[in-house]
Amino acid sequence: MHIAVCVKQVPDTANVRIDPETNTLMREGVESIINPYDEYALEQALRLRDSCGARVTALTMGPPQAAVILREAMARGADGAVLLSDRAFAGADTWATSYVIAQAIKKLKPKVDLVLFGKQAIDGDTAQVGPGVSEFLKYPLLTYARDLQVAADGRYTAETLMDDGVEVIEGELPAVITVVKESAAPRFAPLAGWMATRGGEIPSWGVKQLKAVPDLCGLQGSPTRVVKIFAPPVKSGGTRMDGRVQPAAAVEAIVTLLSRKGVVS
Amino acid sequence: MTRPSEPLQTDILCVGAGVASLSTALALLRAHKKSGGDRLAPRVVILEKSRAIGNHVLSGSVIDPSAFDGLLDEEEIRRLPYEASVTSEAFCFLLDARRSFSIPWVPKMMRAHGYPIGSLTKLTRYLAMLCEAQGAEIYCGFAAAEWIEDESGRITGVRTGPRGLDREAKPKSNFAPPEEIHARAVVLGEGACGHLTERLIDRCKLHARRPQSYALGIKEVIEMPDDPDRAGGILHTFGHPADTRTYGGGFIYHVSATQTMLGYAYGLDYSRPETDPHELFRRFKTHPAIARQIEGGKAVAYGAKVIPEGGLFSVPELATDGALIVGDGGGLLDSLRIKGIHMAMQSGRFAGEALAAAWLADDFSRDRLSAYGKALRASPVWTQLERVRNVRAPFSKHTVFGLAAAGAAWATRGALPWWMVRMEPDHAAMRPPRPGRALRTEATVETTPLNPDRLTDVFMSGTIHDEDQPCHLHILDRKTCEECIERFDAPCQRFCPAEVYRLEDGHIHIDFSNCLHCKTCQIKDPYANIEWTPPQGGDGPRYTRM
Numbered sequence: 001m002h003i004a005v006c007v008k009q010v011p012d013t014a015n016v017r018i019d020p021e022t023n024t025l026m027r028e029g030v031e032s033i034i035n036p037y038d039e040y041a042l043e044q045a046l047r048l049r050d051s052c053g054a055r056v057t058a059l060t061m062g063p064p065q066a067a068v069i070l071r072e073a074m075a076r077g078a079d080g081a082v083l084l085s086d087r088a089f090a091g092a093d094t095w096a097t098s099y100v101i102a103q104a105i106k107k108l109k110p111k112v113d114l115v116l117f118g119k120q121a122i123d124g125d126t127a128q129v130g131p132g133v134s135e136f137l138k139y140p141l142l143t144y145a146r147d148l149q150v151a152a153d154g155r156y157t158a159e160t161l162m163d164d165g166v167e168v169i170e171g172e173l174p175a176v177i178t179v180v181k182e183s184a185a186p187r188f189a190p191l192a193g194w195m196a197t198r199g200g201e202i203p204s205w206g207v208k209q210l211k212a213v214p215d216l217c218g219l220q221g222s223p224t225r226v227v228k229i230f231a232p233p234v235k236s237g238g239t240r241m242d243g244r245v246q247p248a249a250a251v252e253a254i255v256t257l258l259s260r261k262g263v264v265s
Numbered sequence: 266m267t268r269p270s271e272p273l274q275t276d277i278l279c280v281g282a283g284v285a286s287l288s289t290a291l292a293l294l295r296a297h298k299k300s301g302g303d304r305l306a307p308r309v310v311i312l313e314k315s316r317a318i319g320n321h322v323l324s325g326s327v328i329d330p331s332a333f334d335g336l337l338d339e340e341e342i343r344r345l346p347y348e349a350s351v352t353s354e355a356f357c358f359l360l361d362a363r364r365s366f367s368i369p370w371v372p373k374m375m376r377a378h379g380y381p382i383g384s385l386t387k388l389t390r391y392l393a394m395l396c397e398a399q400g401a402e403i404y405c406g407f408a409a410a411e412w413i414e415d416e417s418g419r420i421t422g423v424r425t426g427p428r429g430l431d432r433e434a435k436p437k438s439n440f441a442p443p444e445e446i447h448a449r450a451v452v453l454g455e456g457a458c459g460h461l462t463e464r465l466i467d468r469c470k471l472h473a474r475r476p477q478s479y480a481l482g483i484k485e486v487i488e489m490p491d492d493p494d495r496a497g498g499i500l501h502t503f504g505h506p507a508d509t510r511t512y513g514g515g516f517i518y519h520v521s522a523t524q525t526m527l528g529y530a531y532g533l534d535y536s537r538p539e540t541d542p543h544e545l546f547r548r549f550k551t552h553p554a555i556a557r558q559i560e561g562g563k564a565v566a567y568g569a570k571v572i573p574e575g576g577l578f579s580v581p582e583l584a585t586d587g588a589l590i591v592g593d594g595g596g597l598l599d600s601l602r603i604k605g606i607h608m609a610m611q612s613g614r615f616a617g618e619a620l621a622a623a624w625l626a627d628d629f630s631r632d633r634l635s636a637y638g639k640a641l642r643a644s645p646v647w648t649q650l651e652r653v654r655n656v657r658a659p660f661s662k663h664t665v666f667g668l669a670a671a672g673a674a675w676a677t678r679g680a681l682p683w684w685m686v687r688m689e690p691d692h693a694a695m696r697p698p699r700p701g702r703a704l705r706t707e708a709t710v711e712t713t714p715l716n717p718d719r720l721t722d723v724f725m726s727g728t729i730h731d732e733d734q735p736c737h738l739h740i741l742d743r744k745t746c747e748e749c750i751e752r753f754d755a756p757c758q759r760f761c762p763a764e765v766y767r768l769e770d771g772h773i774h775i776d777f778s779n780c781l782h783c784k785t786c787q788i789k790d791p792y793a794n795i796e797w798t799p800p801q802g803g804d805g806p807r808y809t810r811m
Contacts, residue, residue, distance in 0.1 A: 031317055031809060043439075188428045188441040188802075192273055194404050195310075 001054040001150065001173070003045045003114045004105050006133070007038040007073060009066040010123040034069040037118025039186035041179040044148050045116050046077045046187065052150055055079050057108060061089060061100055067202050074197040075189035082108070086206030091219030094124075098132025100217055103210040105137060113154070113173040119144055119180050127178070134176035141176050142169060146183040272422070275402075276307035277620060278448035280409045280423060280461060283322050284385070285592025285609035286311055286454030287392040287401075288336055292617025294399035297624065307624050309401040310446065312425070314408035316803040318393045319386035320727075321456075321782060323484060323568045323811040324606055325516055325526060326385045327351060327377050327499060329599075331645060332607035336614050337395075346391050347383040348521040352497030354378060357554055359505035359515075365554040374652075374675050375602055377499065383520045384810045385606065408799035412461055412588070413445060418469070420587035422447035423461070428801050434735045450620060450629040451588045454613070457573045458784040460799055462594040471582035476690040477596050478575040478657065480512065480603075481785050483546045483762050484528035485722070486566035486810055487559050487715070493522040500558060504664070506548040511535045512574070512660035512667065514603070515549050517558050524810075525559055530572055530603060533691040533760075533789050534661050538698055541759040543719050547710040563714045567722040568811045569762035569783045574600040577654035578685050583612075583641070584634040591616045597646065601653040601671060608646050615640040652679030658686035661694070695791040697752050723763045723779050727807030730778040730800050737800035738765065738775050738786065745794045746773055753791055760789050781806050 012031045045056045058073035060066050061084035070081035084104050092100065105112050115137070120127035127143075134141035146166075147159040154173045159166050161180050207214055215221060239257070243250035258264045277293060279286040290309045297306050315321040333342050354377055356368040393403055410426035422445060429440035453462045457479065466472060489495065498519045507513025512532035519525050529546040549555060573579065573596040580596045583589060591597075592609035599608065619637035623629050641647060656674050660667030673681040712718045717725070730737075740746050749755060755773055757766035763779040766786070782805045786795040 031807070185429075185437065185439040187439045189406075190441055191312075191404055191407055191425060191444045191446065195273060195402070198402060 001048070001052070001114065001154075002108065002110050002112045003048060003054050003056050003116060004059055004108060004112045005038070005042045005045045005056060005073065005078065005116045006059050006101055006129070007042065007069055007118075008035045008060060008121045008123075009033070009062050009069045010035045010121050013122050032065075032068075034072055035118055035121045035123075037120060037122070037179065037181055039118070040181050040183050041116040041118045042073055042076060042078065043184050043186040044145075044179050045114075047184060048114075048148065048150055049077070049079075052152070055110070057081065057112075059084065059101060059104055061085070061092075061097060064204070067204075070202050071194075071197050072189055074200075075193035076187055077193065081202050083202050083204040084206075084210070085204050086217070088207045088214055088217045091222065092217065093222035093224045094126050094128035094132055095223055096217055096219075096221035098129050098136055099221060100210065100212060101129065102133045102136030103212045104205060105133070107205070107210060114150070114156075115139065115174075115176045117176070117178045119178045130176055130178040137174075137176065139174045139176045140171060142171070143178045144180050145177050146180050148177065148179075272445040272447050275310040275446060275448045276624070277309045277450050277452065278422060278446060279309070279311040279452040279454055281454040281456060281459070282311045282313035282318050282389070282393060282403050282405070283454055283456055283592060283609070284389055284392055284606055285594075285613045286452060287389065287396050288610040288613025289452050289454065289589075289591055289617040289620070290396045290401040290613075291392065291399060292336060292614040293620045293624075294396070294401060294617075296618045296621035298399075300621070301625065304625060306400060307449075307620075309396075310448070311396070311401060311403045312407045312409055312423070312446075313403060313405045314799055314802055315805055316406055316807065318403060318405060319389040320807050320809070321805055322385045322389050323482070323570045323808060324385040325382075325484075325518055325528060325603075326388075326606060327380050327382045327518060327604070328388070329377075329602075329604055329607035330380060332610040334611065334614075336610060341395065344391075345381060346387040347381040349382055349496040349519070351377045351380045351382055351499050353499070355500045357500060357502045359502050359549075359552055359554060361505050362548070362551075363553060365502075365552065372675060375501070382497070382499065382518050382526075386808055386811050388606075406803035408802045409455075409461055410443065410799055412451065412465065413447065414587075418586065420451050420465070420585065423451060426799050426802055428803075430735055430801075431733050432735060437733070449587070450623065450634070452591060452616060452620070453588060453594055454591045454609075455594045457571045457593040458788060458797075459594040460797065462590055465585070465588060465590070466581050469582075469585040471585060471590075473575070473579045473581045473596065474685060475575060475578040475688055477573050477579045478688050479533045479571040479691055479785075479788050480530040480574050481533055481542050481569060481760070481762065481783065482528055482530040482572045483543060483569045484526065484567070484811065485564045485725075487525040487527055487562040488565045489519075489523050489525050489559065489562040491522050495519040495525075496521050502549075502554070505552060506545045507531060508535075508537075509664045510661060512657060513545070515555065517555065519558075525562060527555075527559060532574065532660065533571070533785065534688065534694040536694050536696045538695055538753040538756040538791070539759065540756070543722070543762045544710070544759075547716055550716050551710055559715060564717055564722070565725065566727075566808070566810055567725040568806060568808050569726075569781050569785075571784050571788060572603060572605070573598050574603070574657050575688070576600040576657055577650040580650070583638045584631055586631045587629050589616050589620070589634055589637055597650070599649050599653060600657040601674075608649075611644060611646045612641055615644065654679065655682045655684075655686045658688045661688060691788050692791055692793045695753065695756065695789070698754075719762070719764050723781075726763070726781055727809070728763065728779060728781055728805060729807065730780065730804040732778050734801050734804075736775055736777045737798050738777050738780065739796040739798065740773065740775070741794050741796055745792045747771075749790070749792055749794065757786055757790060757795065760785055
């Protein structure tokens with residue numbers, strides 16, 4: 001079985017602020033991390049590899065410095081990685097991104113049976129690239145999975161998290177599956193893993209290697225446009241209860257307030 | 266999933282990716298290139314406990330450019346990530362909460378005209394990049410929990426801390442066991458009051474003549490309205506709000522048109538248990554001489570760390586069999602100017618050169634490695650340490666003595682006073698309050714975006730710890746803790762700049778996830794009853810522009 005895990009490098013949103021005047025992201029002091037949901041997808045892939053044997057390949061599309069998250073994936077145990085990087089990919093929306101990733105998955109050898117994504121990336125929050133790739137690949141799509149088992153005959157059982165409960169779904173590979181964080185905690189990359197990934201080259205594929213149609217990539221392949229970015233208005237007011245001096249009184253006040261508003265009875 | 270693993274191997278292992286370690290690696294690899302002949306270059310591995318390089322470093326910082334001597338070439342110095350250099354400097358004595366007195370000239374020993382100013386995080390990242398280009402390997406998210414030694418007591422490597430333990434120290438599903446990495450030599454560049462460094466000094470009897478004395482440094486980055494004329498201005502203060510027996514001072518560095526660094530350092534040999542350094546920091550900011558400098562600004566980042574101020578008499582032996590101590594961990598800091606970056610980098614340079622020679626000789630014994638200490642003693646670093654060796658200690662008696670000692674040292678180029686002025690360890694300096702005296706001082710400074718409260722500051726440090734892990738701060742004896750509450754009203758709740766310690770129902774609760782890894786608690790607890798150990802690798806503050 002060959003599993004492709006798609007990961008994305010994102011700004012650490014815990015630190016992101018928007019400049020109130022220009023409405024652009026203030027990048028000063030903001031670090032790049034592996035999208036947290038993708039860590040859960042990678043963990044599912046590595047668990048399948050550990051339990052039933054598989055090859056795990058990590059993929060990302062981004063500038064050359066995004067390779068660092070591929071190294072992290074390999075340090076955790078991925079068998080290989082491919083960076084999808086080309087100037088022609090710049091400015092891609094979810095459609096053009098899905099196209100490029102699907103092209104790369106088609107090119108991977110042996111044939112990819114399972115493609116895993118985090119349920120969404122924390123920067124754009126669209127949750128569209130996983131489904132987009134499934135369309136381009138014509139692979140069935142399953143979203144919000146928290147647990148995944150694959151039998152020897154290629155049939156899988158997945159638990160997916162719905163608003164009102166859990167669905168248990170059986171299906172047959174190939175498939176594209178997106179993973180939620182209510183699944184197994186991601187493993188730590190051991191020092192031995194980091195030291196082993198050092199030095200090895202990570203292949204980088206561009207338009208040429210992918211035999212991609214340039215018109216479908218990057219900004220020109222993107223049917224959507226970002227017209228405006230703005231920060232939601234800052235919420236004003238609010239009541240602050242200081243629980244440090246008299247916690248019991250603060251709790252009392254909160255309960256009174258909530259019951260008066262009908263939130264609790 | 267938890268396969269027992271073979272020990273990992275390297276040639277030189279550095280603990281901590283701060284400027285001292287990085288300078289060591291850089292100097293070693295470059296010295297080897299120059300004189301190593303055909304011999305293969307040593308493999309250099311650097312372990313860093315923070316999640317990303319530079320996340321746990323903190324300084325003002327104005328850098329004495331002698332830092333770069335023999336380490337960086339002209340082109341590399343030109344590319345240093347600084348936006349400004351010092352164009353105007355002032356020195357100010359704060360008489361009380363309102364009045365101040367500007368010293369008409371800055372004493373020559375303190376002058377910093379033309380020195381680069383900016384963020385230590387950026388400098389650290391720059392050095393890391395240069396090291397990696399030379400082939401050094403830096404791995405973040407790994408805390409060195411213990412060292413490994415052979416039967417003869419030689420240091421042969423370190424063991425990383427476990428990850429994925431729950432609060433009862435039971436393995437979670439993603440448990441990652443400790444890993445061993447062996448090396449010919451271990452360089453300890455952990456920073457002030459280092460976890461392994463302090464223990465190694467005890468174990469190998471490397472003690473200095475006098476125990477180390479520390480100050481707690483608290484810093485904020487202030488975002489300012491755009492004004493290019495401001496960049497390059499620096500101001501140092503002493504006096505208010507410190508009392509006359511405590512070495513306390515502040516700084517304001519306008520590092521760019523829109524960014525100002527503001528900090529306050531307070532000697533941890535203070536005696537009053539009611540002292541709250543963070544509150545003093547906030548009071549400092551409201552002084553008109555300071556408030557004027559940061560008008561219209563907003564605090565955007567926060568951090569704290571301890572500064573080793575003991576000076577020459579508190580510098581331990583810096584080498585033992587298989588190990589070296591560099592930078593702040595070795596107490597290498599000019600305690601008059603409170604400048605340590607240049608000494609850290611220069612100590613790294615000499616350590617690196619000594620290691621290169623040791624590598625060629627295939628000998629990492631204490632005798633061979635002591636070439637590092639010899640080179641350091643023959644360098645300007647040592648001259649500076651000698652010159653100000655007795656400046657810090659008299660400040661513990663009274664500011665007047667301190668100023669007199671500083672003056673005498675300046676006038677005689679360090680010849681006076683010639684003896685070693687004694688200092689007691691910081692924790693022993695705490696005195697019980699006089700009977701009837703109120704212990705708690707209420708916060709008197711108004712909370713604003715420019716002067717946030719302590720918890721807001723902690724939030725801005727970005728510190729984060731997985732809360733489902735064993736507490737990394739150990740109260741060694743709960744009985745002693747109760748006695749301390751009784752006698753001193755638990756000073757930990759005040760000296761901690763991150764509100765880690767909380768007195769509730771007569772017991773101390775530890776909110777360890779606030780911890781900034783500053784070590785103040787280990788240093789200042791009056792009974793030395795708190796032990797700081799490294800938490801899960803990758804946890805801790807996330808300084809990005811300190």
